[in-house]
Amino acid sequence: MSVIEIRGLSKKFGDLSVLRGVNFSVEEGERIVIIGGSGCGKSVFLRCIELLETPDAGNIFIDGQEITAPDCDIDKIRQSMGMVYQRFNLFAHLNVMDNLCLAPVTLLKMPRADAEKKAMELLVQVGLVAKADAYPQVLSGGQQQRIAICRTLMMNPKVILFDEPTSALDPTMVGEVLAVIRMLAKKNLTMIIVTHEMNFAREVATKILFFADGGIYEQGTPAEIFDNPKREKTVAFIQREKYFHYEITERHFDLMEMQNKIALFAEKYGLSNKYTYRVQLCCEEIIYEMLDNACAGDEISMVIDITYAEAVKQTEFKVLCGGKNYNPLANEKFDEEDLGAVILRNVTKDFSHSYEGGVNKISFKL
Amino acid sequence: MELVYKIFIKDGAWLTILNGLWATVEISALSLLFGTIIGAALCSMRVGKIKPLEIFARVYISIIRGSPVLMLLMLLFYGVFARSGISPIAVAVITFSMHTAAHVAELLRSSLMGIDTGQVEAARTLGFSRWQAFKLVALPQIVRIAKPVYQSTVINLIQWTSVVGYVTITDLTRVINNTASRTMQPMITIIGGMLIYLALSYAVHKIFHFGDKK
Numbered sequence: 108m109s110v111i112e113i114r115g116l117s118k119k120f121g122d123l124s125v126l127r128g129v130n131f132s133v134e135e136g137e138r139i140v141i142i143g144g145s146g147c148g149k150s151v152f153l154r155c156i157e158l159l160e161t162p163d164a165g166n167i168f169i170d171g172q173e174i175t176a177p178d179c180d181i182d183k184i185r186q187s188m189g190m191v192y193q194r195f196n197l198f199a200h201l202n203v204m205d206n207l208c209l210a211p212v213t214l215l216k217m218p219r220a221d222a223e224k225k226a227m228e229l230l231v232q233v234g235l236v237a238k239a240d241a242y243p244q245v246l247s248g249g250q251q252q253r254i255a256i257c258r259t260l261m262m263n264p265k266v267i268l269f270d271e272p273t274s275a276l277d278p279t280m281v282g283e284v285l286a287v288i289r290m291l292a293k294k295n296l297t298m299i300i301v302t303h304e305m306n307f308a309r310e311v312a313t314k315i316l317f318f319a320d321g322g323i324y325e326q327g328t329p330a331e332i333f334d335n336p337k338r339e340k341t342v343a344f345i346q347r348e349k350y351f352h353y354e355i356t357e358r359h360f361d362l363m364e365m366q367n368k369i370a371l372f373a374e375k376y377g378l379s380n381k382y383t384y385r386v387q388l389c390c391e392e393i394i395y396e397m398l399d400n401a402c403a404g405d406e407i408s409m410v411i412d413i414t415y416a417e418a419v420k421q422t423e424f425k426v427l428c429g430g431k432n433y434n435p436l437a438n439e440k441f442d443e444e445d446l447g448a449v450i451l452r453n454v455t456k457d458f459s460h461s462y463e464g465g466v467n468k469i470s471f472k473l
Numbered sequence: 474m475e476l477v478y479k480i481f482i483k484d485g486a487w488l489t490i491l492n493g494l495w496a497t498v499e500i501s502a503l504s505l506l507f508g509t510i511i512g513a514a515l516c517s518m519r520v521g522k523i524k525p526l527e528i529f530a531r532v533y534i535s536i537i538r539g540s541p542v543l544m545l546l547m548l549l550f551y552g553v554f555a556r557s558g559i560s561p562i563a564v565a566v567i568t569f570s571m572h573t574a575a576h577v578a579e580l581l582r583s584s585l586m587g588i589d590t591g592q593v594e595a596a597r598t599l600g601f602s603r604w605q606a607f608k609l610v611a612l613p614q615i616v617r618i619a620k621p622v623y624q625s626t627v628i629n630l631i632q633w634t635s636v637v638g639y640v641t642i643t644d645l646t647r648v649i650n651n652t653a654s655r656t657m658q659p660m661i662t663i664i665g666g667m668l669i670y671l672a673l674s675y676a677v678h679k680i681f682h683f684g685d686k687k
Contacts, residue, residue, distance in 0.1 A: 157598050159594060159597070159598065182597075182600050182601065182602050183600065185597065185598055185599065185600040186599070186600030188598070189598070189599075190595070190598040192591060192594070192595060194591050196589070196591040196592050196594065196595035197592070197595075198592055198595075198596070198610050199589065199592065199614060200610075200613045200614050200617060209599075209609065210596075210599040210600065210601070213601070213605070213609070214599070214600050214601065255595075258595075258599070259599070262599060262600065
């Protein structure tokens with residue numbers, strides 16, 4: 108029997124459909140890592156499993172019990188599931204020991220002494236024994252998150268859900284929290300983790316889900332998803348592709364503005380000055396090549412799309428330009444008059460040109 | 474020393490002062506009780522989803538908090554209840570209940586806004602019921618935020634009741650005033666009156682911090 112089984116899960120917020128008919132099941136000992144862009148529904152998916160969001164349609168079964176059934180005792184089922192939040196959510200009015208003991212003592216009727224003993228064992232494992240009497244406010248984010256993980260472990264959950272456990276942390280503290288999760292992974296605890304830490308995902312997961320378009324867009328082993336993604340959006344996400352888009356509608360367009368926007372785009376993704384200059388140069392040359400040779404009159408319709416793949420550090424240009432059929436690199440012989448074509452030929456690769464329906468389609472890479 | 478005895482104790486003067494003090498305490502205590510209950514109701518209207526009630530609460534709170542309580546007292550005493558034959562003390566209790574309610578409503582609302590929904594959610598996912606999560610996680614934190622503000626509301630209330638002399642009630646302030654005129658010793662009498670108010674405030678403080686760990 109699956110630990111978690113989800114059938115046809117849908118969730119809407121107003122008109123925004125976040126999840127559309129998601130089917131999925133988690134077996135014991137599996138470690139599922141969910142990745143995807145922001146707003147792809149991965150957190151909502153997790154919150155639905157805990158019934159923190161009420162699904163609009165679909166059924167969710169935890170250990171064979173349907174939590175979406177109207178008569179289910181969700182409080183009882185939640186005792187066997189843990190959830191770790193982005194913002195830790197420790198109880199601010201209780202010290203660390205009381206944070207850990209509150210649930211098992213109240214809900215599982217565990218004697219206080221046993222609970223404290225168990226809490227100390229967990230604190231030893233996460234290296235925070237010294238903080239047993241501290242209040243959450245005085246702990247660092249990384250320490251709070253480790254305590255929050257211990258708090259869920261106190262209930263001996265069958266499965267733990269992690270909702271971006273390191274996203275609210277200082278970069279220096281990410282490691283200590285990931286180390287604790289890795290330790291749990293070694294114990295074959297069933298986990299679902301939403302994260303942006305790709306290296307961690309690859310290392311810890313038994314299965315990766317890539318969320319997009321309101322559901323599981325692609326799934327597979329870490330190797331399949333990270334080294335050999337099949338579908339378009341997965342590839343874009345894994346290679347961390349960034350887009351730049353610019354339209355030109357008149358002959359006397361604002362070149363400075365465009366160059367400035369490219370510079371800002373480049374700066375945002377940490378491109379070197381030299382590389383940025385080349386991108387700008389390619390844009391400028393291709394635009395003037397087309398303006399001078401393909402276009403007539405002052406009304407221009409030209410679109411430039413630049414895609415920068417951060418993971419492989421490659422830039423792809425796509426230019427659409429209405430007008431006469433003109434391929435700037437058609438002229439094979441070296442022509443000093445046409446400096447633009449020379450530059451393009453020398454710095455770009457995989458240049459291609461096609462012409463259909465009055466539109467030149469050009470693409471090349473840098 | 475003899476003077477103090479003469480002013481505050483002699484010929485049943487102590488009894489008169491005690492009666493005045495009792496009027497002050499009675500009005501304050503009843504107003505606090507009703508004011509807190511009405512204030513909680515007002516607060517739930519104010520944060521609730523029913524639009525007309527929300528607007529009512531909003532308008533009520535801004536009028537009461539925006540005008541002197543003495544005006545309200547006179548309005549009720551000489552206007553609304555002028556011919557109804559209700560005792561002045563009852564009118565004072567109604568006035569100060571209305572007044573306290575507005576302040577309590579705002580104080581509750583700001584405390585409610587201070588609740589961290591994330592902590593409540595964390596409690597729910599550990600398996601606590603809605604009520605347990607409120608009782609064990611939200612409430613202790615609300616109380617912690619609200620307590621000092623509530624304490625000063627109580628002390629302010631006691632001091633504001635000193636205006637009830639305007640509507641013929643012989644409260645502590647009125648008694649002190651009368652005694653000062655009778656004995657022609659305003660300095661000592663009024664300082665004595667202030668000390669009694671101070672003692673009241675101190676008692677309130679002690680009640681609020683009863684059982685605090687130090």
